[in-house]
Amino acid sequence: MDSVLLMDCGSGTLQRMARSGVVPVDLAGIFISHAHLDHIGDLTAILFMLHLPEQERADDLLIHAGPGMGKILEGLQGVFGEWLTPSGCALHALEHQEGRFEVGELLCEVRPVQHHSSSIGIRVRGADGCTVAYLGDTDLCDEAVELCRGVDLAIMECSLTDDDDRPGHLNPKRIAELARRAKPEGLLISHLYPETAELDIPALLESHGCRIPAAVAFDGMGIAIDPPAH
């Protein structure tokens, strides 16, 4: 199996992983975009499963996240003790604000994005040259544009409707502007709330002048990306 990087783990992630044939022991690493519960709710369930002797890992498990992750992990382990310690390996939280690191053969770059003090977005390049950006939650900002610049697939949230301009999240108008500046090859829209889930987001993006192919994510969705020709 190629290196599997789990990007965020809100409630229900462990179950969705199992349905997709991925168990926690398969993970090369975990990336956490920020410390809101809808992005880390299943972290304890994943670590609890990794404590089982039959889930023993050979490699240490690294959680790549923004500032504050070490304290959260310490707090959880303070409450749950050894039950959150993976079997056979060490667990480390690596806090980043900006920088590059490797997860297996994946080259990762992170930058801070505008949402929460712990928020970072990620850009990943696979061994075949394919690039994917994942922003977690964010407002439209220069760092988000840089992470998405020219990638094969940019995964973005759409929490707000166009007439809701609260800061710290994206709406179709902001996504279209972000895409206009970053020019990714494709857009995958995720993190919908009831107000945005009923919208035809690809049509709205088009109405805002966005010509980049866009799809709305659903549970269990798989996307294969052709390696770039150059």
Ligand SMILES: [Zn+2]
């Ligand atoms: Zn959030």
Ligand SMILES: [Zn+2]
């Ligand atoms: Zn969120």
